[in-house]
Amino acid sequence: MASYKLYYFDGRGAAELARLVFKQAGVDFEDIRYTGEEWPQHKSEMPLGAMPVLEMDGRKICQSLAIARYLAKEFGLFGSNNMEAFLIDELFEIFAEIMNSHLVKIYYEKDEDKKAEIAETFKKDSAAKYLNLIEKRLKENTSGSGFYVGSEVTVGDLLLYNSMYGHRKWLGKFGVDVYEGRPLLEEHFKLVGALPNIKKWAEERPETAF
Ligand SMILES: N[C@@H](CCC(=O)N[C@@H](CS)C(=O)NCC(=O)O)C(=O)O
Known part of the structure; x- marks a missing residue:
């Protein structure tokens, strides 16, 4: 299984749904939370200069709702038909x-x-x-x-x-x-x-x- 890193601020906000998907599926991930002070030096590392961002084996993807849907499909949480x-x-x-x-x-x-x-x-x-x-x-x-x-x-x-x-x-x-x-x-x-x-x-x- 891929190794997952989820980047966001220290809040539930737009990242919490992806976290809930990981938790419900029982899949480990690194929950990286930048402070407001740390953020400016990391902004350029993100595909659209915003978070949440999911990194899988070095590949970064963005947009919170797309991330949650992607993970749900990976972990069998997207319905049965x-x-x-x-x-x-x-x-x-x-x-x-x-x-x-x-x-x-x-x-x-x-x-x-x-x-x-x-x-x-x-x-x-x-x-x-x-x-x-x-x-x-x-x-x-x-x-x-x-x-x-x-x-x-x-x-x-x-x-x-x-x-x-x-x-x-x-x-x-x-x-x-x-x-x-x-x-x-x-x-x-x-x-x-x-x-x-x-x-x-x-x-x-x-x-x-x-
Ligand atoms: N449509 C995007 C919105 C991303 C977004 O605007 N994220 C905010 C935090 S909720 C952010 O990174 N703000 C800092 C910045 O834009 O510099 C999503 O749902 O992921």
Whole structure:
């Protein structure tokens, strides 16, 4: 098996999903975390001058969601047929859209009150649309196991778990919880959080600001 190095800052951020895939698969990797001071001297070593970056036997690849999907495919966490793989891809696109069309506005807004306003507007105007579909997909999976697709855990489950955790922490600072009143998502979060490898990692991972 390849030797893996994952480069990122000392945060969950855009690297955490890849870490969760490694942990769930039980595959070792070097979790390299640069400080803000160290970063400028390493920026030019990265394909797009940004992180996360995954290095495998000397080859560096980038883009957090592509990295997570690549690893999931390598480790058998991408569903058991083409429709399951599609539904996982659909979920990735949903969260990319939430991030790039909505949450990024909060990130770039400097004024704390305005950040809170944008978070509240996102909750009222758009979040329901996305979360309704995610809940519908969960219900459509008749396996009864509670996973997002099929009967085995996939990177789709890890993505949903990680997004809920991260969004709650971040938007919680503005008193906004877009996931509230969604028992199905709550149950799914508990299910994934109770997987032994995920539970262990959630307990032992460093407490970081983002
Ligand atoms: N679309 C990229 C975004 C990468 C990105 O912007 N990374 C940020 C950290 S989350 C970064 O490296 N910032 C430092 C810099 O650009 O110098 C991904 O998902 O990997």
